[in-house]
Every structure is written in structure tokens, then in C-alpha cells.
Amino acid sequence: MNAPFPNPPAKGEKSALTLLIAAPRGFCAGVDRAIEIVERALERYGAPVYVRHEIVHNRYVVDSLKAKGAIFVEELDQVPDDVPVVFSAHGVPKSVPAEAEARKLTYVDATCPLVSKVHRQAERQIEAGRHILFIGHRGHPEVIGTFGQVDPGGMTLVETLEDVATLDFAPEQPLAFLTQTTLSVDDTAAIVDALKERFPHIVGPKAEDICYATSNRQAAVKSIAPGSDLVLVIGAPNSSNSLRLVEVAERCGTSAKLIQRASEIQEEWLAGVGTVGLTAGASAPEELVREVVDKLSEWRVVEEHTLTSAEEKMVFKLPRQLA
Template identity: 60%
Template sequence: MSDLPRLSIKLCAPRGFCAGVDRAIQIVELALERFGPPVYVRHEIVHNKFVVDSLRAKGAVFVEELSEIPATDAPVVFSAHGVAKSVPAEASSRNMFYLDATCPLVSKVHKEAQLHFKRGREVVLIGHAGHPEVVGTMGQLPDGAISLVETVDDVAHFTPNDENALAWVSQTTLSVDDTRAIVEALTARFPAIVGPHKDDICYATTNRQEAVKAVAPDVDAMIVVGAPNSSNSQRLREVAERAGCSKAVLLQRAHDIDWSMFSGIERLGITAGASAPESLVEEIIAAFAEHFQVTVETVRTADETIAFNLPRELRSVAAE
């Protein structure tokens, strides 16, 4: 009989990879398979060091700007977060062969912003300054045509050119609750503002946050497997805290666990951000199994069946 303390793990579902992340990683892997290394990738393909390092070991070369890439016939992949219009324009001017791994749900936001602009509306983007997705979305329109708001307070200080010609779009990986509050503030100040036909926050972000809300009130601690620069992972940690779990932590790998933090707990919740592979969740569960008598229960709040098409250039490789 083991003298290890008992630990009940509640595993959130859905968790981990979303369809957009899965597609982006596939694009790099299939490009390596078809064209051989190197395959250049502008920015981290997704925000996860384990994924990036795995692809780098297979021959992917990660850069922040196209200017870092020498004259080459090798493929260049744009990350899942999307890029400003200037990036494919620069790639074309250099005769680069590029593959766009932008998540289709991010591309949807780009198209919405462009459509509002064509219809004469000033666009308000709800998002986090400096995040690659925000940089890419703002880069769809000319300077001054799109304004970023990050908080309800920003809304109070925002002065549009014409409050009757306004529209809003949002980053896809935000907190559902925070975004709702900002939208309510925008609508209260500018009743004529036009929103998306369908919510911009992606299905995966919403589903993962709902699963955390279901588990967090019933556990002593919550682990979100994900990277510090992953917006959706950071939001999951915040959602867990707000849902009643004061001990919520973001971890990249099992070796990051601070065991003193989990001393004396009996119930642990685990989820993973949309760019975190399931192998890292399993690694963390295995680490806890060395310190506790572990039982694992999955708490499922939604089923996900969405898949996105690959670029035409890679479909034949995927079919083989």
C-alpha cells in the first residue's frame, strides 16, 4: 500500500491544440517533408517552445523578419498569428515562395476589418498591444484607420473621427468575460457601433475557458500548460483565478513545477493552452504520479470537430 498522499486530478476538456495550431504545425512539417530543410518560419509558428524546438530540430529556421532570410528558393511560412499586408508584399517583391499558416479564424478578423474600412467605418480593435495577432490585424489597414483598445478605461478615453461610422473587431484569444465588458462599454458610448456577425473570439479559446470555469471552483490548485507569451494560455490562468481557484499557475514543462506550491493539495485541475501539445500534459501528470497516488477524471464541457484545409501546395503530401 503506497504511503503517498492521494491526489484527484480533474483534466479539462477541451484543452490543448486547436484546429488552427494543428494546421500551422502541419504546414511546417509537410513543407519540410516535401521541400526538405531549410524551411524558414517568420516568428514562432505557435507560442510554444517545445513545438518550436521540435520543428527546429527537423530543419525549420525561425526568424522575426524576412530581412533575416538570405536569397533562397526554400519555402517561407507565416505563423498562425497572421501578418500585416506588408509582409506578403515584401515576400513577393523578393520572389519568395511563401506558405501562409495564418489561422483561418484570424483571417476572418482581417477580412472583417477590411470590409468595415471599405464601407467607410473607423475600426476599433480589442486586443493586447504588441501581440503578433494584433500587429497583423492592425497591418491590414492604413495608419490611422484602426485603433487599439485594451481595457474599459481605454474606451472611456477613445475619441473617434465619427461616432456614427464605427465598427469593432477583436483578437481571437482574449478573455471572453473581459471582452464582453469592453464591448458593452463601446456600445454604451457609441450606440451606432457595428460588431462582427459572429464573435471574433475563436471557438477554441471560448471552449477552453468554459472548461476551466467548470473545474476551477472544485480544485485546490490549477495548472495551465502553456507558454508565458501565449495569450490564450495566460487568459486560462486568469479565468481559473476568477472562477475561484486562487492557486492557478502557468507551466511550460514538468521541470518547472514548484512542489512546495502543491504541498497538501487533494484536488488538482489541469488544462492546456491551444498551442500546448498533449505530451506536455502527460509529462506533468506523470510527474505528479511520482509524488501522489493519482486518479484522473476528465471533465468535458464541449466536443470539437473543426478542421481546416491545408494550402493547396501541401495537400498532395498530406494525402500520401
């Protein structure tokens, strides 16, 4: 942790603030793709275009798409007949496109390809006769969508190490595990180790399900947090990957706060603070990062430093009907 400045500035002068900006941060390839799908659907079909669930968990993004003609709803029965609908990046149960087809709705699936990969893995494990232990957060849209890929009873949710201890399966029961893509890398590794210890025959994915962007952003926070007095994470309170970034910073021994917009920052947070770390969850656009920098500059003389821990070049193709 950095000590407060020994020589306070003269009255009326701004004191210095070192700003460590994490890279990678912000939008991932799946979020870029999902937003572009809604924008292209609006161009192709005209407004309104309905979107089932928030396309990504970020109010700024959702509001900007609303302004262009997108209408967000929670369930398909809120979508009128004869209008196009987009499914969110988090994925949906199989029953949702089935219902859309039954109603002859035009729909575009914006599910992140890395989430779709987990869906396919779930189907294969069920076909192989295995029961799936799914590591994730109850109620998260990605978890709901993945459970909806298989028949009821085919999967069991595991949220914590304590859950592993309560699992009751016969030694000969064929088992597999899969994970939500936006989990804590460290927590998930501990749960997987516990599952393997209890059930040595359990089958896992060839490569981990936690997506590259989640892993990279957590690693980037680990690079800025130890040198920061405070870490600001731009993201929504219902964004799993953003919440994990706050946890990672705190585990590095640093105070961390989740904010949605720069307007939420309070000047008193900077009392005695010489260095601030800054990152953004995978659903937060770069405009919000610059907004935070501008806000901090109102109170302090900001010196920016970007710490890059990985380069990201991933790009996902658009659905055929919009490409």
C-alpha cells in the same frame, strides 16, 4: 475548495491526489494546421524551411520543428533568397507577403483561418468608411498582423474598459469594432458593452471574433476550477490564450500557475492540496499533459478524472500548394 486530507499517509507512503483534467484542452484546429504546414513544407522543399515568428507560442513545439530543419526568424529580411518561408499562425501584415513576392520567395501562409476572417472583416469595415476599434493586447503578433491589413490610422487599439472612456470620436463618426481571437470572453464582453453604450451606432461582427477554441478552453477551466485547490495551465508566457486560462481559474477563486513543462512544478505547491485541475493552452501538445501527470505521480497517488464541457471537431484545410 477541497479540505486537506484528515488522515495523513504513513511515513514513506504517497498520499492521494485527485486530478481534474479539462476537456477541451491543448491544440486547436488552427495550431494543428500550422504545425502540419511546417512539416509538409519540410517534406516538400527539404530543410531548411524558414518560419517568420514562432509558428505557435510553445517552446516544445518550436524546438521539435527546429530539430526537423525549421529555422525561426523574426523578420523577413533574415530569410535568405531562394529558400521557402512559412508565416506563423498569428497572421502577418500585408506588407510581409508583398515583400516576399517582390523578392520572389516561395512562401506558405499558415495564418489561422479564424484570424484571416478577422482580417477580411477589417478590410470590409474600412471599405464601408468606418473607423475600427480593435480590442486586443498591444504588441501581440495577431494585433500587429490585423493592424497591418489596413492603412495607418484606420484602427484604434482598445485594451481595457478605461481605454473606452478615453476614446474621442464625434457622435456622427462611423465606427466598427473587432477583436483579437484569443481574449478573455468575460473581459471582452464587458468592453463591447461599454463601446455600445458610448457609441450606440457602432457596428460589430455578425459572430464574435474570439475563436471557438479560446471560448471552449475558458469554459472548460470554469468547470474544473471550483473543485480544485490548484489549477495548472500548460502554456507559454507569451501565449495570450494560456494567460487567459490562468486568469479564468483565479477568478473562480482558485490558485493557478502557468507552467511550460512538468519540470517547473515544485512539490511544495501540493502541500495541503487534495485536488489539482489541469489544462493546456491551444498551443500546447498532449504530450506535455501526460508529462505533468507523470510528474505528479512521482509524489502522489493520482486519480484522474476528465471533465468534458464541449466536443471539438473543427478541421481546417491546408494551403493548396501543400494539400
